[in-house]
Amino acid sequence: MSIGKGILEIKNLSKSFIVDNNPLQVLNDINITIPPGNFVSIIGSSGCGKTTLLRIVLGLETNYEGDALIDGEQIEGPGINRGIVFQDHRLLPWLTVGENVAFGLDGKSRKETEVIVDEHLKLVGLNGFKSAYPCQLSGGMAQRAAIARALANKPEILLLDEPLGSLDAMTRMHMQKELERIWLFEKITMILVTHDVEEAIYLGDKVVIMSSRPGVIKKIIDIPFTRPRDRSSYEFMQIKSEILEEFHLGVEHPFIYSI
Template structure:
């Protein structure tokens, strides 16, 4: 499905909501009042300091956590738990080590006719450039290849929204750049709404239509910045550097030290 074919059924509406964790030692407010409206087919990157609630927000959208306040709605339907309309990619690939690459994808397709399972597995391995590795096991793959399989597994049920929680954080710098280009290619080919949580501001600007900057805990939305740069994006261009500087200012504005980041 192309970006232009993205369905209104995949329009995502979040909150306003908040999240407090009840612990034996007391309550911890993870999220303040959060409200986001994300049109179908959009690529949104969320950045913020460690512990600000970015991953918690993503888990709420996935239906893995509950929240207080307004609901999460996808295409007008209230999210009440995990569903095939949302795919999730974690920082670690979390592939089942006793299954082949094809088996890991097929495992997510239980209940479908065998012919359809085979067709979907093959098409999604082609999508991530691993058509020749269907019979390989996870231990035989590099970190980047394993994460490609994880992305294919998250997409194999054709979700309207793909949630990416620091998916490239464990990769080396070169592989990380390659995977950024890969996820961008997949997004452009499929038109799937993507929400990326990352600590990497360059990554957020390189990939996102929009960068959402969160405050420190309890996390709230400090700023939403549209990225007006054409793709492919040049990380060394003056416009890219200025946008990076602007986002860094948001971070340093919360600290006890004046803004000190310069290019």
């Protein structure tokens, strides 16, 4: 693998919040290295600290123990080398789609901005919606616009915090394909937090399984399949049941019989 930019190293990372005057440990001794250009899915039940982990990488939570390094430098706050797509699209309702995509661009000429916005709207398949307002978009379209906004700054790492969580099942599957296409095109590191096992396997080079209270990494599973992946293939299903097993959701006595 080429040594590109955007290597994320997390070493002995712990984080606790103060809740009702008592410390509550949300992350405990997290260790993971994500090489540039990788797609990593993080999965875990709610309360396992996966969103906190993402917020630390993003730079919104700065008070942690251990190391969180990007290209060897400690994360001390937000920066344009990281982009984020939240579960709610968070488009500013008073800006048009085009203006929203340009939201993170700073110090660019009007012409440059225009070019970048058009390019990214095209990438996410929203050309023609530049002057629409967010209230005129469907959930999936709004999330596409949010992805375009996150990518417009050319981040080295794109963080995805359950970005498809609020979409209906069909739109979600379609958007998973779109995410894969965008990832293959942009060749940047993407870290996806999700609670959808299938989504995690479909998109991830690696699936990181976290368990809660305190949040620890329970297992990291490599997904060796070629892309695009077949959700209904035997191998896919097998990894899926292996992961579900980790959450004690596997079928205890699979019993198949035929006459």
